[in-house]
Amino acid sequence: MRPLLAANWKMHKTLSEVEAFLDTILGCDLPDDREVLVCPTFLHLHAAARRLSGSRVGLGAQNLHPEKKGAFTGEVSWHQLVDLGVSYVIVGHSERRHLMGETNEFVARKFAAAASAGLMPILCVGETEAERREGRTDAVIAEQMGACLELAAPSGFVVAYEPVWAIGSGTPVDPAEAERVAQAILRTCEARGCRQVRVLYGGSVKPENVASFSAQPHLQGALVGGASLKAESFHQIIRSWT
Ligand code: PGA
Numbered sequence: 001m002r003p004l005l006a007a008n009w010k011m012h013k014t015l016s017e018v019e020a021f022l023d024t025i026l027g028c029d030l031p032d033d034r035e036v037l038v039c040p041t042f043l044h045l046h047a048a049a050r051r052l053s054g055s056r057v058g059l060g061a062q063n064l065h066p067e068k069k070g071a072f073t074g075e076v077s078w079h080q081l082v083d084l085g086v087s088y089v090i091v092g093h094s095e096r097r098h099l100m101g102e103t104n105e106f107v108a109r110k111f112a113a114a115a116s117a118g119l120m121p122i123l124c125v126g127e128t129e130a131e132r133r134e135g136r137t138d139a140v141i142a143e144q145m146g147a148c149l150e151l152a153a154p155s156g157f158v159v160a161y162e163p164v165w166a167i168g169s170g171t172p173v174d175p176a177e178a179e180r181v182a183q184a185i186l187r188t189c190e191a192r193g194c195r196q197v198r199v200l201y202g203g204s205v206k207p208e209n210v211a212s213f214s215a216q217p218h219l220q221g222a223l224v225g226g227a228s229l230k231a232e233s234f235h236q237i238i239r240s241w242t
Helices: 015-026 042-052 078-084 094-099 104-117 129-133 137-151 175-191 210-214 231-240
Strands: 004-008 035-039 057-061 088-091 120-125 158-161 198-202 221-224
Touching (some): 015 035, 015 042, 015 057, 015 231, 035 088, 042 057, 078 104, 104 137, 120 137, 137 175, 158 175, 210 231, 221 231
Parallel strands (some): 035 057, 088 120
């Protein structure tokens, strides 16, 4: 499995900024031995899908609704994402869990819907600062993983370990600790019979620190927020994952 370097643009960029970024990144030399993904807002998926068609850069959404269609004002279904040619979807990002009140159970429904639709889920898990202080990191992640794997235990998905306190803070977790958590996540997946699972690290990944994460044997890429907004910086991160 190739490492995955994924850009999570959150609620950033206008359409022209998305187009300019894609023009730049498609003009860059992207190493064949790693997979590159961008996740713009729903609004920009259509334009990005057209621009990226046939290219080396994949397209992901930042969220999905687990129902195929229906009266869910403001939501976007897995069916609509598949129709657009989206191949990945971020599920259970901490900003959705903590700011939008998404529960483990709702995240699990999204995970199962994505997996059965053939969208590759990037399941985000991670502890808050208080949970880490209380020594509950492993228990919290086990609960987040467990809720999903109880509903569906597919093979071939992605888990992003993103400590909530590390996201957007400028301070990533110690790479050795990310490696320890990645091993625990992989053990949980193996116990459920899930194969071909890639664990990414996310939370304040930058060009200057990415090599310390790529040096960890069980990390297979990164989910990058702030440092993915500029094409030059994201390209540097892609190149530095060795
Ligand atoms: P960050 O965000 O790189 O800005 O910390 C990562 C994420 O939220 O996925």
